[in-house]
Amino acid sequence: QKEVEQNSGPLSVPEGAIASLNCTYSDRGSQSFFWYRQYSGKSPELIMFIYSNGDKEDGRFTAQLNKASQYVSLLIRDSQPSDSATYLCAVFQGGKLIFGQGTELSVKP
Amino acid sequence: DTGVSQNPRHKITKRGQNVTFRCDPISEHNRLYWYRQTLGQGPEFLTYFQNEAQLEKSRLLSDRFSAERPKGSFSTLEIQRTEQGDSAMYLCASSLGEGGQQPQHFGDGTRLSIL
Numbered sequence: 001q002k003e004v005e006q007n008s009g010p011l012s013v014p015e016g017a018i019a020s021l022n023c024t025y026s027d028r029g030s031q032s033f034f035w036y037r038q039y040s041g042k043s044p045e046l047i048m049f050i051y052s053n054g055d056k057e058d059g060r061f062t063a064q065l066n067k068a069s070q071y072v073s074l075l076i077r078d079s080q081p082s083d084s085a086t087y088l089c090a091v092f093q094g095g096k097l098i099f100g101q102g103t104e105l106s107v108k109p
Numbered sequence: 110d111t112g113v114s115q116n117p118r119h120k121i122t123k124r125g126q127n128v129t130f131r132c133d134p135i136s137e138h139n140r141l142y143w144y145r146q147t148l149g150q151g152p153e154f155l156t157y158f159q160n161e162a163q164l165e166k167s168r169l170l171s172d173r174f175s176a177e178r179p180k181g182s183f184s185t186l187e188i189q190r191t192e193q194g195d196s197a198m199y200l201c202a203s204s205l206g207e208g209g210q211q212p213q214h215f216g217d218g219t220r221l222s223i224l
Contacts, residue, residue, distance in 0.1 A: 004151075032209040043200055043215040044152065051210075088151050092209040095164060096142065097202075099151030 001026050004091050006100035014108050019076040021103050023089030026070070032092035033065060033072045037085045038102065044088055047074070079107045111135070113216035115201050121222045122191060129187045130219045134203030141184050142213060143176055144200040152200055158184060188221075196223045 006023050013019045025033075032051050036044035050056045050063040050072070062075040072091075076083055086104050090097040114133040122128055134141045139160050144152035155174065156166045160181035169175070173191075178184040188195055198220050202213040 008149075034212060036215075043198075043218045046212050046214065049212050090151070095207070096154040096157055096168075097144075097152070097213060098154065101149070101151050 002100075003027065003093070003098045004089055004100040006087075006089050006103045008101055009104040010106050011103055012106045012108060013079050015079060015081060017079050017107075019079045019083065019105055019107070021074040021076075021087050021089075021105065023072045023074075023100055024070055025072070025089075025091045025098075027091065027093055028067075028070060030070075030091045030093055033063070034090040034092070034097065035061075035063060035072075035074045036088040036090060036099075037083075038088055039085045047087075076105075079105075081107045081109050083107050113201055113203050113214055115199075115216035115219050117219055118217060119220045119222070121224065123224050124191055124193060126191055127187065127189045128191060128221060129185050130199055130201075130221075131183060131185050132201030132203075132216060133183045134201070135205075135214060138203035138205050138214075139181070140204045140206065140211075140213075141178055142202040142204075143184070143186050144202065145170070146198045146200055146218075147196075155186070191221075191223050193223050196221055 034049045035047045064073045086102040089100040142157040143155040146152045158178040173189045198218045202215045204211045204213045
């Protein structure tokens, strides 16, 4: 079992729709969770992070955490073509980030 | 506030050569991390420093890989006797304090190509 798992996609949504990206993790003791966006050929860019169970909203982005289910998600409302990228879920463990393989998102005009 | 700076951006070298990459973190950040990323995968942790102390290096891929942060500021990652499989993007990140409460910010990376 991988430490952090994401569906690799691609996930395709029409412009204006809600994109839902999912991530599961294996270490029940994990406390901090991060979402990064990575455009092709570029480095990861932090979108948001979450520590507590429930929802955390930042503009069009909402992160959701369910520690009992070991599940983290990222919702992107009113998706735009500029949101097309790979979204990386990362879990902080033992002083370092453990990343999933990323989910490729394509937003179609 | 300048971001994390990595040099060079691209490195092309022949198999068997040694290469060294440099990372300058965000100025007040005391933690510095190295990751490697191959195509279609998420970044893979290699090692990290708090100031000049290397706190974990067990994930360095082999004894050909080494990293230093001699004065607690910039860091270097060296790969000796490069192999084809070393071709990847090498990413540096920094954070203010423990990364669990302080997010890590990445540089633009160094892309290594082994001929």
